[in-house]
Amino acid sequence: MRQIALLGMCMIAGIGFMAWVVRPESAISATTEENNVGVKSTTRKTDLNLATAQELSKLPGIGIELAERIVRQRPYRKLDELISKKVLGRKQFARIKGRIRVSSVP
Incomplete structure (x- = not known):
């Protein structure tokens, strides 16, 4: 049993x-x-035209000085303007391009 x-x-x-x-x-x-x-x-993307320098500085490889340069060169119509305006180099751009976006310019 x-x-x-x-x-x-x-x-x-x-x-x-x-x-x-x-x-x-x-x-x-x-x-x-x-x-x-x-x-x-x-994983929300950071908008180049709306983000503060402090928000931009949280992106990989972007310090506060580089973030301030991004803010000074506004407005952006396309992401690759970061390269054409000589704000970022190609390697820096490649590192963050999946994390950024551009809103419509007013």
Whole structure:
């Protein structure tokens, strides 16, 4: 009798383990989407025409002096004007171009 009870408990534990390991695809997608929502909200792009020098200085490789130079050369119509106006070099621009944007110029 003990052997049957032990066998039953092992089967129940095994089924529970399999249900945990083999999750439905929808559960995996939902978890992934929930994780991505948090990531998207924290990676907002910095607007070159609206950001303060302090906000711009938080970009990688951009100190306060370079941020002030970006502010002085406003307005920007396109991102690559940072290079054409000689505000940034190509390597500096490549480092931050995925984190910046340009709003419409008033």
